[in-house]
Amino acid sequence: MAGAAGYRIQEAWASIDKAYRMMVIHKLERSAKADMEAEDLWSEAVARMMREDPETGHNDADEPVMHIARYRGMTRLPWYFLATARTIAIDRHRRRERGPRQQSTDFSEDVSRISQMDDPSFASTQSETMKALAAAVLSGFESLEANHQYLLAAIYRDGMSKAEAGAIAGLSPWQTSRELRKAEEHMRLRVQHALPGEWNALTKDAWIHGWQQCWRVSDAPTEPDRNSRSEDVA
Known part of the structure; x- marks a missing residue:
């Protein structure tokens, strides 16, 4: 088997x-x-x-x-x-x-980072990185099939269990796992180019902002399109 x-x-x-x-x-x-x-x-x-x-x-x-x-x-x-x-x-x-990774206790390293943040060119680069990350998340979500958008919103925004969200879409639990895996892999491929080499509070905010935009896209009542399911769902 x-x-x-x-x-x-x-x-x-x-x-x-x-x-x-x-x-x-x-x-x-x-x-x-x-x-x-x-x-x-x-x-x-x-x-x-x-x-x-x-x-x-x-x-x-x-x-x-x-x-x-x-x-x-x-x-x-x-x-x-x-x-x-x-x-x-x-x-x-x-x-x-x-929990969150501890901040560095190296004083010279901390001073160096603060100096970097005061540099206008560094601030500009950070701003561009944040915009690119938020845009990549939204673009990836908008390119998903409607049923995949539904699963992500129902589970991660609305807090449904995977089984409950899948049942509404007419999917068995194992089919829900499969379709959710496809959706998550699609998002990973669409955003990996924009992921920062090192996470900080600013890039974390950009990540959250990107997903908040996604949830606004799917603000209509969470209802799947049964006709858009993958062709091999029995």
């Missing part, structure tokens, strides 16, 4: 979702803070397994196989998904615990 899923056989993904989703979610609920978080961890685990893995090979249509093709059967498939979901949860917890 994992091999077929790795080679993009949609029926295999549907079978995995039907056979293992609730089993893994029930296990996650014992350690997750809420049912919604357990559901989202499953969705993120599925999305991780759906990542393209060209190093592993290509299918008959010359498409890169998915990461799940690396599964070798050393443990039962549901436990493989469970381990992936728990790894995601641990990584998420560590990021929360770590």
